[in-house]
Amino acid sequence: MYRHQRHVYDASRKYYLLGRDRLIARLQPAPGATVLEIGCGTGRNLIAAARRYPHARLHGLDVSSAMLDTAGRRVARAGLSSRIRLAEADATAFDPAVCCGAARFDRVFISYSLSMIPAWRDVVDGVPRLLAPGGALHVVDFGDQAHLPRWLRQGLRRWLALFDVAPCDDLPALLRAVAARSNLSVSVEPLYRGYARYAVMHNP
Template identity: 55%
Template sequence: MDRVYRYQRHFYDLTRRYYLLGRDRLIAELDAGPGTTVLEVGCGTGRNLVRAARLYPDAALHGMDISYEMLVTARRAAARHGAALRFAQGDATRFNPYAAFGIGRFDRIYMSYTLSMIPDWQATLAQGICNLAPGGSLHIVDFGEQERLPRWFRSALRAWLAKFHVSPRGELERVLHALAEKLGADLRFRSLYRGYATYAVLRLPLQGE
């Protein structure tokens, strides 16, 4: 990943702003009040966390990524914007937040166009839920199935994404429903922009519920 992003990180945000749709909506719906602990899985350049810091200045914001090169850019972005963010390098499929940050569980965890880039995306989901506090919520936005978009667009988009090892996860809704049922969690899953993106929020029950 460092080999891929060593140079891409310098223009990553400029190129992605036009097709990573739904990111700002996800951040706006985090509802991270004072003292809320938040983790972004696959934080990349820190773009989302910097935006979250503007909306939730009293929340405790954290980011993790497997790429050291991306985290270099993220730390610089945080310093440039005066955002009090904490970062750690790690593998999303087995990330230990206590070892990285001294925090056992987070109130909010979000994954923005992350699952489509991680081969073992189901392990990433499972680890994210393990790192979530009772009553906490997992927020996801990623590429959808493009089911209501023209066939030519769908084919062209998938071919282009494949060049970057990105694969929309067609089974995401089914997997999330199964996890929600197993955990007694509440799940909201919706399609955005005619299927271009999917958006999900899974909220764990409070202890004793």
């Protein structure tokens, strides 16, 4: 799908992938912290995070080799190749030590990628093993659109389905269940009348 879309991805997605910059602003990693983006796509978010947090070490993984090719080129053009490490991997089953050279991370973030992964629940289940003490997962993705007009909600979902995107309606419940099993804390915030949601899972 992204062999061709990657060339116009960022120009088109900025109009409806809402909340991405809010997530980057809230990451707030300490100097020297390790940050992982799951489903890094074109590298747009990693580059923005690297510029905002110049003392953080960033990693990105994606299952699409085409997207990673674009990400690698963009990272190089931005002069950030020494600070951003990219890896091709399946988010549902990967060894972080092999892909990233780190077993755990101070921040993990997922921006509009869970809704594109058929086995997204497996990704969420695996998050606790990725979080260092004091680490946190930040997620922004499509919400349930509960407070949008019905016609708009139905039209949005039909349109998203054309791109194999399916909002993760039970994400809040799963996050809370995973957090409870691992003694983590979790918060979920609806954005833009439920168009999107922002969630944080924190390892004390």
